[in-house]
Amino acid sequence: MHLVTLATCNLDQWSLDFTGNLERIKESIKISKEKGARYRCGPELEVCGYGCEDHFLENDTYTHSMECLAELLKSDLTDDILVDIGMPIMHKSVRYNCRVFLLNRKIVLIRPKLFLANDGNYRETRWFCAWTKRFAIEDFVLPDFMRELTGQRTVPIGDCIISLNDTDLAVETCEELFTPNSPNIYLGLDGVEIISNGSGSHHSLRKLHTRIDLIKNATAKNGLVYLYANQLGCDGGRLLFDGCAMICCNGVLLAQGSQFSLKQVEVVTANVDLDQVRAFRNKIASRSVQASESREFPRVRIDFTLKISHYSQSLKPTHPVDVKYFTTNEEIALGPACYLFDYLRRSSQGGYFLPLSGGADSSATATIVGSMCQLIYKDCIEEANSYEEEYNKKIVLKEIRRICSKGDEWIPSSPKEIANIIFVTCYMGTVNSSNETRNRAKQLASEIGSHHMDIDIDTVVNSMKDLFTTTTGKTPSFEGSAGENIALQNIQARLRMVVSYYFAQLMNWSRDFKPKNLLVLGSSNVDEALRGYFTKYDCSSADINPIGSISKTDLKKFLLYASDNLGYPSLKEVLQAKPTAELQPLESHQTDEEDMGLTYDELSRFGILRKVYGNGPVECFNNLVYEWRDKMSILQIADKVKRFYRYYAINRHKMTTLTPSYHCESYSPEDNRFDLRQFLYPVDFQWQFKQIDDLVIQYQEEEEKVKKSSKL
Known part of the structure; x- marks a missing residue:
C-alpha cells in the first residue's frame, strides 16, 4: 500500500483583497498540514481573486501577487508540504494565468494555463495569453526581492510534470478540463498519477453534473487521482463561485466539499493508495499500448516524497462516497442566498430593502433573503468540532454582528431576529392595488420576519399627474391613447423606485439603528428582461437582483418548494394568483401574460433557442x-416568433440599464458581458420576417396536401 494524504480546498476570495485572500490561503495550508496532507491545491487566481478583469492589465496586480507569494515563503507554511497556488504571472512582458508550486520556502515550478476560457461570462483572452510552447519549459527570472528571499535567480516555467520521489504530479486549470483534448489524457499516459485542477468555476443551475461527470470520466479512462479546487462566494461581480472541491480516484468520488456555504475556508482531504491507481492501469491493455507510444513531457525533479514516512493503524484509505447533488429548487434557495450574504458583508451596508408586491417575483426574492437568514443562523449556532469549523463560525458571527451593529456576545435567537434587523420589505400600494396582493405581502413578511411597511403612494403619483396637467393643460387617462395608458402605468412603477431608494437610505436612521444605507433589491426575472416587460428605471432598477437570470418557470417551482421546506406557507397563495403588474385600474383585470402576448414558458423557450442554440428568427421559427x-397553427407560431423578436428588439435598450443580476442561467440577456449584442435594432426584421412568411405558406401547403391525401 502506497498511501498519500492529499488536500484541496474551497476559498471565499475577493478580487483585489490581497490581505484577506492571503489570510485565507494561509489558513487553508495550516488546516491541510493539520490533517496530515503533503500536497495542497488551491483555486484559480486565488491570490488576487479570479474576477479582477481589467485590473489584470495593471502591473500592480502582478506585483502585489508576487508580494503575497513572498509572505508565504517567509514562514514555515511551505515546510514539508507541496503547495499549489493560483496567481497571475508576468513573463517576458506577457501575462499568464498560472499555477505556482512552493516547497520548503522555494518556488519549484510555474505552470501557465494552456487553454483559456473565452465564452459566456469569461473573457480570459482579454487579459491573458495561453501558453503555446507545448512540452517545453524555460527560465522565469524572479524579481530582486524574491531572489533575496529564496536564493533563487530563476525557476522553471512551462508545460511539464513534477516528478517526486514516489510519484508524478501535474495540473490542469479550470477550462482545460472542459476542452475535448484535455491535458489529463496525455499527462496520464505519460505516467502522471495525480492531477489537480485549481478552478474558478461559477454556479449555474444544473451545472455541477457536467463538472463531476468530466472528472469521473477522466479518472475512469486513465486511472488517476484528481483533485478539484474552487472559489466560493461573490468575488465582486455577478457570479457566485460555488465551491464543491472534490477528490476523485479511478472513476469514483472519495471526498466532496460543500457546494453552497458561508464558509471562508474549507479543506477537503483524502487518503489515497497510489498502488490502486497502478493496479487499475495495469488491467487496461489498450491504455498500456497508448502509454507506450505517448510523447514524453519534460520533468522538474524534486527530492520530496508524498508517502507518509511513519506507519499508523488509524490511517486508512478513504472509502468512496456518493455524490451530493442539489435539486434545482435547492440551488435557487442556496446559491443566491450565499451570494447575498457575501454582497452584503463586503459592501459594508446595513441590510436589504425590497419593494414587496405580493407577486411571485418579489416573493421569490424575499424568500431568498429569508433563506440567507436561515443559513446565517445555522452557522452561528452550529457546534464547531474542529479548528476549521471554529474558524468559519467565528467569521460568520463576526460579520453578522458587524452588520447588525451588535456586541461581541450577541448570538441571534432565530432567523427571524436576523431578518427583522437587516431586511425591510415595503408594499407600495395605489388605487390600482388589490387587497389580495397587499395581504399576501404582509403574510410573507411576517413568516420571514422582515420589518414590513404598508404604504400608499397615490399622493406622490397624483402630484406628478397634476404637474403634467398644470404644465400642458392636458390630463392623460387610462381610457385614452396607448401612450397615455403606458405613461400612467410607468409613472407608478418609476416612483416606486424613487421611494425605495429614499426609504432605503433613511430606514436604519428612523429605527434608531446605526445609520447605514440599505441595499435595494430588484425582482425582475430573466424572461421579463428578455421580453423587455418592465419599465426602464422602475423598481426593477436596484442595487442587485437575486433572480435576474432565473426563469419564471423555475421560480414557480421554487416557490412551491420553499412553501413546504423553508417554512413560508403563504407562498402557495402567491402561486395561485395570476401574475399582474397592477398598474391599471382593477376592473381591467390586467395580467402579465395577456399584456405580453406570450406565456412565460414560451418566453423561456425563445430565450434558450436564441442564446443557447444560437437561433436567429428564421431558424427559431423552424x-x-x-x-x-x-398546440397551435403555423400562422400562430409565426405570429409569436415575430411578436417576440419585435419586442425583444424594441426593448433591447433596456439591457443597458438592467440591474446587475446574480448569474445562474444560460440564456440571460444581460448585455454587461454575457450577451454582447447591439441595443438598437431594425425592429421590422424585413429580410428575416419575409422568409418566415414564405415558410408559413410552404408549411400550410404541405398540411393541405396531407389532408387531401388522407381523404383519398
Missing part, C-alpha cells in the same frame, strides 16, 4: 414549428 405544431 424549430418551433416542430415543437409547437400540435
